[in-house]
Amino acid sequence: xxxxxxxxxxxxxxxxxxxxxxxxxxxxxxxxxxxxxxxxxxxxxxxxxxxxxxxxxxxxxxxxxxxxxxxxxxxxxxxxxxxxxxxxxxxxxxxxxxxxxxxxxxxxxxxxxxxxxxxxxxxxxxxxxxxxxxxxxxxxxxxxxxxxxxxxxxxxxxxxxxxxxxxxxxxxxxxxxxxxxxxxxxxxxxxxxxxxxxxxxxxxxxxxxxxxxxxxxxxxxxxxxxxxxxxxxxxxxxxxxxxxxxxxxxxxxxxxxxxxxxxxxxxxxxxxxxxxxxxxxxxxxxxxxxxxxxxxxxxxxxxxxxxxxxxxxxxxxxxxxxxxxxxxxxxxxxxxxxxxxx
Ligand code: CP3
Numbered sequence: 001x002x003x004x005x006x007x008x009x010x011x012x013x014x015x016x017x018x019x020x021x022x023x024x025x026x027x028x029x030x031x032x033x034x035x036x037x038x039x040x041x042x043x044x045x046x047x048x049x050x051x052x053x054x055x056x057x058x059x060x061x062x063x064x065x066x067x068x069x070x071x072x073x074x075x076x077x078x079x080x081x082x083x084x085x086x087x088x089x090x091x092x093x094x095x096x097x098x099x100x101x102x103x104x105x106x107x108x109x110x111x112x113x114x115x116x117x118x119x120x121x122x123x124x125x126x127x128x129x130x131x132x133x134x135x136x137x138x139x140x141x142x143x144x145x146x147x148x149x150x151x152x153x154x155x156x157x158x159x160x161x162x163x164x165x166x167x168x169x170x171x172x173x174x175x176x177x178x179x180x181x182x183x184x185x186x187x188x189x190x191x192x193x194x195x196x197x198x199x200x201x202x203x204x205x206x207x208x209x210x211x212x213x214x215x216x217x218x219x220x221x222x223x224x225x226x227x228x229x230x231x232x233x234x235x236x237x238x239x240x241x242x243x244x245x246x247x248x249x250x251x252x253x254x255x256x257x258x259x260x261x262x263x264x265x266x267x268x269x270x271x272x273x274x275x276x277x278x279x280x281x282x283x284x285x286x287x288x289x290x291x292x293x294x295x296x297x298x299x300x301x302x303x304x305x306x307x308x309x310x311x312x313x314x315x316x317x318x319x320x321x322x323x324x325x326x327x328x329x330x331x332x333x334x335x336x337x338x339x340x341x342x
Contacts, residue, residue: 003018003136004017004018004066004136005020006198006199008314009238009240010260013311014314015311016340018067018317019316019335020065020066020068020316021065021332022069022319022321022323023322024063024323024332025056025059025071026322028326028328031055036055042073050126052070053123056068056070057127057130060132062329065135066135066136067135067137067138068135068138069201070124070127072120072123072140073093074140074147076116076120077117080108080112080113080114080115080188081107083095083098083151084096095154097151097153097162098177101173104173107180110180113187113188114191120188120192121191124137124195124196127196128197137197137199138201139193140203141185141202142205143202143203143204143207144181144223145178145204145219146203146205146207147181148163148174148178148181148218149163149206151177152166160206178218182225182226186225186230190234193237199237199239200230200237201240202226204219204223205244207243207245208244215246219246220253220257223241224257239260240261241253241259241262242262244265244321250273250276250277255280259281261281261284261316262277262281263284263285263286263316264284264285265285266286266287266320270306273286278310278314282315282316284315284316284318285318285319285320287302287303288319289323291303292327292328292332292335293328294331295328295334300334304342307339
């Protein structure tokens with residue numbers, strides 16, 4: 001029997017959508033916090049295959065999600081390319097910056113990334129052995145634009161200003177940076193698939209800050225290149241793309257990139273998604289993650305409204321963005337019941 005998530009990705013309209021949640025392995029779970037403590041810190045957890053597999057499995061055991069997502073981070077690719085990376089507790093990631101030619105020249109080549117990323121492939125292979133037979137395994141990477149925003153600025157930024165500035169003042173260098181990340185991402189995802197990932201998701205968290213031709217050049221084009229190369233190497237591999245806050249640019253995103261599924265954030269309504277995006281294929285989303293904090297009847301009503309609005313085509317139920325550390329695990333169970341009884 002084919003896994004529910006794989007059926008939705010293949011374009012099947014199902015009576016009940018498969019369910020998983022972005023950041024489902026995370027700080028809102030006491031068992032995650034305990035394992036992270038054991039690992040020492042977040043990055044040590046990412047590079048410890050046994051413990052990374054353990055935290056990936058925790059939400060599957062607790063909630064019975066239809067898919068598990070590899071536990072890692074999109075910023076491991078810059079680190080594998082030679083950037084310094086560390087996490088400041090309570091603040092987020094910090095990296096060495098890329099402001100000009102000299103910084104770019106210090107980066108390593110694509111062939112060298114696997115020394116650093118080897119433990120991630122090991123996590124995938126442990127998971128492909130240990131997951132329940134009905135649970136699909138999702139690999140992932142950041143999209144080149146989103147990864148570049150962190151590599152250029154050395155941290156998360158509200159408006160991705162430093163990456164826009166480099167793009168606009170030294171386009172040639174910026175394109176070479178995007179190409180380097182794109183090539184590394186292809187190799188990274190290809191290894192995840194070889195190790196047992198059944199689908200991969202490309203997270204373009206900051207796609208919404210690209211407008212007009214820049215959206216075509218830096219959100220669509222690199223994603224399209226990654227998808228087409230992966231599908232050449234792994235025929236039949238389904239791929240999920242998440243150009244977060246793309247708004248009107250969600251329209252046509254399946255066709256423009258070759259993605260099998262387009263994940264949508266909660267700034268667009270499920271009705272709009274059904275009429276404008278699901279017409280081209282599977283969609284994933286899009287409950288506001290704040291409901292995982294506030295719960296109550298509003299959570300049930302909204303989860304069921306989304307499920308019903310997207311019932312006419314292939315749909316994977318998810319949040320519009322990652323679950324936050326202040327979420328209540330009981331609300332997650334409540335969401336799953338609501339969707340399955342809608
Ligand atoms: O979804 C999953 O459960 C899989 C694992 C995963 C993580 N990060 C674990 C993580 C995935 C898919 C990501 C993606 C990621 N990482 C993105 C794209 C998606 C998005 O959220 O927009 C981005 C931009 C990052 C970079 C990153 N990693 C930031 C900005 C932060 C700090 C923010 C925060 O929540 O603290 C992280 C840390 C991070 N990545 C955590 C987790 C579980 C929290 C770290 C901890 O345990 O302290």
